[in-house]
Structure formats: C-alpha cells, structure tokens
Amino acid sequence: MFMGYSLGELGSIFAMQAFAGLILFSVFVLMSLGLAIIFGQMGVINMAHGEFMILGAYMTYLTSQAFHAFAPGLYGIYFFVAMAVAFCASGALGMLVEWSMIRFLYKRPLDTLLATWGLSLIMQQAFRSIFGAREVGVELPDWMMGSLPITDTIEVQINGLFVMGLTTLIAIAVYLLMFRSRWGLQVRAVVLNRPMAGAVGIDTERVDRFTFGLGCGIAGIAGSAFTMIGSTGPTAGQLYIVDTFLVVVFGGAASLAGTIASAFTISQAQSTMEFFMSGSMAKVLTLLVVVCILMVRPEGLFVLKVRR
Amino acid sequence: MTQALSPRFKNLLGLLILAVLLAVVLPLVLEPFRLNMVGKYLTYAFVAVGLVLCWGNAGILSLGQGVFFGLGGYAMAMYLKLQSSTPEATKIQSTPGIPDFMDWNQITQLPFFWVPFKSLPLSILAVVLVPSVFAFIISYAMFRRRVGGVYFAIITQALAAIMTILIVGQQGYTGGINGITDLRTLAGWDIRTDSAKTILYFVNVALLLGAIVLCQWVRGSKLGRILVAMRDKEDRVRFSGYDVASFKVFVFCLAAALAGVGGAMFTLQVGFMSPSFVGIVPSIEMVIYTAVGGRLSLLGAVYGTLLVNWAKTSFSESFPELWLFGLGALFIAVVLLFPNGLAGLYRSHVEPRIDALFGGKGRSGSRPAPAPAE
Numbered sequence: 176m177f178m179g180y181s182l183g184e185l186g187s188i189f190a191m192q193a194f195a196g197l198i199l200f201s202v203f204v205l206m207s208l209g210l211a212i213i214f215g216q217m218g219v220i221n222m223a224h225g226e227f228m229i230l231g232a233y234m235t236y237l238t239s240q241a242f243h244a245f246a247p248g249l250y251g252i253y254f255f256v257a258m259a260v261a262f263c264a265s266g267a268l269g270m271l272v273e274w275s276m277i278r279f280l281y282k283r284p285l286d287t288l289l290a291t292w293g294l295s296l297i298m299q300q301a302f303r304s305i306f307g308a309r310e311v312g313v314e315l316p317d318w319m320m321g322s323l324p325i326t327d328t329i330e331v332q333i334n335g336l337f338v339m340g341l342t343t344l345i346a347i348a349v350y351l352l353m354f355r356s357r358w359g360l361q362v363r364a365v366v367l368n369r370p371m372a373g374a375v376g377i378d379t380e381r382v383d384r385f386t387f388g389l390g391c392g393i394a395g396i397a398g399s400a401f402t403m404i405g406s407t408g409p410t411a412g413q414l415y416i417v418d419t420f421l422v423v424v425f426g427g428a429a430s431l432a433g434t435i436a437s438a439f440t441i442s443q444a445q446s447t448m449e450f451f452m453s454g455s456m457a458k459v460l461t462l463l464v465v466v467c468i469l470m471v472r473p474e475g476l477f478v479l480k481v482r483r
Numbered sequence: 484m485t486q487a488l489s490p491r492f493k494n495l496l497g498l499l500i501l502a503v504l505l506a507v508v509l510p511l512v513l514e515p516f517r518l519n520m521v522g523k524y525l526t527y528a529f530v531a532v533g534l535v536l537c538w539g540n541a542g543i544l545s546l547g548q549g550v551f552f553g554l555g556g557y558a559m560a561m562y563l564k565l566q567s568s569t570p571e572a573t574k575i576q577s578t579p580g581i582p583d584f585m586d587w588n589q590i591t592q593l594p595f596f597w598v599p600f601k602s603l604p605l606s607i608l609a610v611v612l613v614p615s616v617f618a619f620i621i622s623y624a625m626f627r628r629r630v631g632g633v634y635f636a637i638i639t640q641a642l643a644a645i646m647t648i649l650i651v652g653q654q655g656y657t658g659g660i661n662g663i664t665d666l667r668t669l670a671g672w673d674i675r676t677d678s679a680k681t682i683l684y685f686v687n688v689a690l691l692l693g694a695i696v697l698c699q700w701v702r703g704s705k706l707g708r709i710l711v712a713m714r715d716k717e718d719r720v721r722f723s724g725y726d727v728a729s730f731k732v733f734v735f736c737l738a739a740a741l742a743g744v745g746g747a748m749f750t751l752q753v754g755f756m757s758p759s760f761v762g763i764v765p766s767i768e769m770v771i772y773t774a775v776g777g778r779l780s781l782l783g784a785v786y787g788t789l790l791v792n793w794a795k796t797s798f799s800e801s802f803p804e805l806w807l808f809g810l811g812a813l814f815i816a817v818v819l820l821f822p823n824g825l826a827g828l829y830r831s832h833v834e835p836r837i838d839a840l841f842g843g844k845g846r847s848g849s850r851p852a853p854a855p856a857e
Contacts, residue, residue, distance in 0.1 A: 289770065297812065304804060417763065469630075470628070
C-alpha cells in the first residue's frame with residue numbers, strides 16, 4: 176500500500192491525514208464530553224444527544240442569519256454569540272427534558288434509551304418541519320477562511336485550527352467545573368453514592384437536572400463547532416450517535432480523561448486508514464476493532480472504581 | 484384455579500384466537516395487496532417474539548436484531564438471486580451466470596460465500612444457522628465477561644451500524660444500498676403471483692404460530708424460570724451454581740434464529756432485501772413493537788407489531804409529517820406510562836372482568852403484573 180510514494184510524500188500524507196483526524200477528534204471530543212457527563216456520571220443513555228447537537232447547529236445558523244440581517248459589521252464575531260445561544264438553548268431544553276421525562280427513569284437505564292430515542296424522532300421531525308429537509312450551512316467570517324502553509328506540501332485550514340482551540344478550551348473548562356469547583360464535587364458525590372450524598376444535604380434532584388443540562392449544553396456547543404466544518408441537516412445527529420457512544424464506552428464510561436484518549440485513538444485510526452482504503456471500509460474496520468476490544472475489555476480503557 | 488380458566492387454558496385460547504384471526508379472518512376480509520402487507524408485518528413479529536424471550540424474560544436488550552433479520556433475509560435473497568441469474572437469463576452481461584450487480588461492479592466470478600446458496604436446502608439451513616452462529620460468537624464473548632445491560636445494548640447497536648456500512652460499502656458482493664432486487668422464483672415456483680403470495684402468507688402464519696408455541700414451551704419449562712430468575716437477581720442464580728452465561732447465550736441465539744426466519748419470510752413475500760432493514764433504525768423499531776405489545780407477552784408482541792405497523796402505514800399514507808411525531812410520542816408514552824404495553828393493560832383491566840364473567844372468583848386466574856425489566 177506504500178508503493179509509489181516517496182518518503183517525504185508519505186510523511187506529508189500522514190501529517191495531513193493526522194490533521195484531518197484532529198478535526199474529527201475535536202468534534203468527537205465535544206460530542207462525547209457531553210455524553211460522558213450524562214452517561215458516565217448519571218447512567219442515562221441519551222439517544223437524543225445528536226439532536227441536541229443539531230439544535231446547537233441550527234441555533235448557530237439562526238444567529239448567523241440574524242447578524243447578516245441586522246449587524247453585518249459585527250459578522251466577524253457572530254460565532255461567539257452563537258456559541259452562547261447554542262449552549263443556552265440546548266441546555267435549557269435538556270433541563271426541561273430531564274424534569275419532564277428522565278427523572279422518572281433513573282432506575283431503568285434501558286428505558287431511558289427507548290424514551291430518548293422517541294425524543295430524538297420528535298426533534299428530527301421538528302427540525303424538518305421548521306428548517307426544511309435540505310441541509311443548511313453558515314457563511315464563515317473572513318478571518319476563518321483559508322489555510323496556513325506549514326511546508327510546501329503541508330497546509331492546515333484555519334477553521335480547523337479554530338475548532339481545535341475551542342475544543343481544548345471547553346475540555347479545560349469542563350475539567351475545572353467537574354474537578355475543581357464545589358458544584359463538580361457535588362456531582363461526583365452523587366455519582367459515587369446517591370443516598371449518602373442526599374443524606375449530607377446535597378439536593379440530588381437539582382444536581383441531576385443541572386448535570387443533564389450541562390451535558391446537553393456542551394452538545395449544543397459541539398453543534399456550533401460542527402457548522403464550521405460541515406453543513407447541517409435534520410438527521411445529521413443520528414450519524415454520529417453510535418460513534419459517540421462507542422467513544423464514551425471505549426474510554427471507560429465514568430472517566431473524562433479516558434473519553435478524550437479514546438476519541439483521539441478512534442479518530443486518528445479512522446482518518447489515517449481513510450487514505451488507504453474507502454471511507455466506509457475505514458469506518459467498518461475502526462468500529463469493528465473497537466467492538467472487539469470492548470468484548471475483551473468491557474470496562475474500557477480507563478476505569479474508575481465505584482462501589483455499586 | 485377456576486374450573487375452566489386456568490392460565491394454561493388461557494394461553495391456549497389466546498393462541499387459538501390469534502390463529503383464527505390470522506389464518507381465517509384476515510384472509511377473508513383483506514384484498515391480496517393488504518394481506519401481503521400484513522404478511523410483511525408478521526415477519527417482524529418473529530423478531531418481536533424473540534425479543535420477548537430475550538428482553539422481557541431474560542432481561543437482555545439487543546438493539547441489533549435487525550442484523551439477524553438481515554442475515555436471514557440476505558441468505559434467502561442470495562438463493563433467489565442465483566435462481567434468477569441463470570446463464571440464459573443473463574446472457575447480455577459480460578460474465579453470464581452471476582447476479583447483475585456483480586457484473587456492474589466488474590466482478591467476473593461468483594464469490595466463494597455465494598456458492599453454497601446455489602442449493603435450496605443449504606440456503607434454508609443458512610437462514611437459521613448463520614444468524615445463530617453469529618449471535619453465538621457475539622454473545623459468548625460478552626456474556627462470559629459479564630457484559631450486560633446497557634453495554635450489551637450499545638455494542639449490539641454498533642454492530643447494526645457496522646453491518647449496514649459494510650453492506651452498503653461492498654456493493655459488488657452485496658448489491659449495496661439498493662440491496663438484492665428482482666427476485667423471481669423459488670425452486671422454479673414464481674413467487675410474484677397473487678396465489679403464491681397467499682400461500683406464502685399462510686406458510687408465514689404457520690411458522691409464526693410455531694415460533695410462539697416454541698417460545699411458550701421454553702418459557703414454561705424450568706429453563707424459562709431460570710431466565711426470569713437471572714433477570715431479577717443474576718448473582719443469586721450464579722451463586723446457586725447455574726452457568727448464567729450459557730443460558731443467556733442460548734436465549735440470545737434462539738431470538739437470533741427466529742429473527743433470521745422472519746428475515747427469510749420477508750424476502751420471500753416482499754421480493755427484495757436491502758440494508759434499510761438491517762441498520763439501527765429498524766432494529767430499534769422492532770424493540771418498540773415488543774414494548775407496545777408488552778415485553779412479557781408473546782401474543783402481545785404479535786398484536787403490538789401489527790398495530791404499530793398498521794398505524795405507520797395509515798399515518799404515512801395520509802399524514803407523512805405526523806408519523807415521526809406519533810412514533811416518538813409512542814416510544815415515550817409506552818416507557819413512561821405503560822411499561823407492560825398492551826398486554827399489561829389487558830391484564831389489569833380486561834382480564835379481571837372476563838374472570839368475573841366466567842368463574843365469579845375475580846382475579847383468581849390472573850397473575851399480578853410483574854415489574855418491568857431493567
């Protein structure tokens with residue numbers, strides 16, 4: 176498979192594919208961080224996670240349209256506003272869903288799966304009715320267009336770099352929130368031992384609601400970032416949901432560091448292989464390897480010891 | 484204990500009513516087109532019945548039943564395709580005697596895994612064996628390592644995704660996104676005529692009733708009680724000395740084999756097989772048929788399948804926009820409000836009245852509705 180390429184060309188190919196892999200990695204991380212919080216910390220299987228992401232993407236689209244119409248001069252910074260809007264919209268909807276549906280199902284994880292699948296169908300159809308079945312894209316501001324040449328044969332796109340920087344920031348923020356703040360302490364306490372956490376005065380229901388909201392909000396930001404590199408359709412969320420769940424499970428459901436590590440492994444493997452075979456075969460091989468590893472090591476890469 | 488209405492008698496009566504409905508009432512009332520459609524729905528009922536055993540009784544939720552349905556369906560479709568790809572019928576191709584889509588994809592020789600499907604007995608064997616062997620490989624690895632519940636569901640779902648991508652991607656070997664189409668004859672017998680379709684419908688009904696009887700027998704045996712015990716307190720069953728994993732593997736393989744039979748009947752009645760019946764969406768829809776009918780009731784699963792599919796067809800004929808809203812709401816409502824589905828409603832509302840009517844002893848024959856499985 177390496178025939179016909181010189182050593183330098185091969186190096187460039189790997190560098191370019193690695194960069195493409197890094198963009199995929201960023202999307203995976205943003206999507207799976209939210210899911211790792213919801214699934215890993217709360218044990219809820221949120222099949223509508225992809226739709227929360229798409230909600231964020233549509234919010235970004237709406238914001239960009241609004242800036243286009245009312246404040247074209249400020250178009251360069253619309254994305255930051257859009258991200259906040261996406262986070263709030265997805266987060267608020269997430270909290271509403273937790274309050275109306277999820278909180279009755281904490282003892283029945285498999286049933287959360289079916290109920291949130293129903294929710295995802297409703298959201299998909301709502302997107303289709305409101306925004307139409309066609310995919311929509313946003314116009315990138317000027318400073319995000321183009322690419323930076325690194326060497327003669329390697330160049331990187333600016334929007335990709337931006338998405339990566341954003342991912343790093345969000346990952347750090349989530350880390351600080353979960354492991355360095357009082358609220359994060361409460362969340363972890365509830366995860367480790369719910370009755371005991373309640374006994375020492377933590378309002379577990381409130382913690383649950385905000386945790387779920389935060390997870391969905393991060394999915395919204397993921398959707399926002401997603402518009403930077405691709406267009407958005409009503410069913411785009413479903414394409415990513417299986418990958419995201421595998422990322423989370425592969426990383427070890429309760430470990431955020433594991434999630435990032437497994438997102439990195441899976442995205443790099445997939446994008447490197449994509450160059451040498453068809454995209455579908457690369458995906459099949461990646462998923463198959465992950466599934467096989469999970470069969471042998473079901474607890475994932477990183478394990479958090481929890482007494483059940 | 485009431486003289487006439489013992490649970491055993493009720494099961495028999497329920498089965499009889501279903502048999503009369505499917506084999507006598509529906510063929511008399513429906514025109515051939517609609518009957519063929521009911522036949523198509525009933526092939527999903529095989530999966531739903533398997534899921535009752537696997538999910539309702541043993542507590543193993545599989546989101547990959549579409550894979551087994553597809554394997555059975557493809558096994559049958561491959562046989563039928565080879566039947567209709569005789570060298571005479573395909574002489575305009577650059578390589579006569581192979582299926583048309585292979586020719587379009589520049590494949591010049593029949594791939595090795597297609598060769599067994601030249602023979603009908605081998606194909607029928609494959610319909611049952613391929614899904615069960617596949618299920619065995621998956622479930623043996625996982626249940627040995629005590630992977631269960633949520634993780635099993637996610638991994639089986641990933642398998643459904645992999646299977647679809649694989650089938651779509653390997654167009655030359657599988658027919659790609661269009662699937663295997665243009666199927667004509669089964670051992671020389673034209674399956675596209677109305678009379679053939681009616682016969683196939685009755686074969687389907689007979690097989691389905693057979694499957695239900697088989698599952699009832701499994702549930703009534705000691706094995707069935709171990710399955711329920713395992714669902715409710717797996718550790719205790721293990722500590723009592725039972726090999727939990729083997730029981731789980733068995734029930735999962737049985738469900739897979741049933742799904743395979745359903746898939747094969749689907750191919751025969753509908754006349755094609757495509758990846759859109761394999762992936763994540765159909766797999767999870769099959770779970771909802773079971774949930775609507777009642778995850779603990781075999782007969783309920785059949786009614787649930789018929790009802791959801793009937794609703795789907797009539798909704799998407801008249802209000803295509805509304806169908807997804809309806810299906811989504813159905814998912815949520817079944818989970819939140821009626822965890823035991825139609826059968827649960829029947830048991831808590833209708834059955835006591837029937838008992839009162841016959842025996843006058845109230846609820847003597849009815850079991851208390853069991854808690855939903857996790």
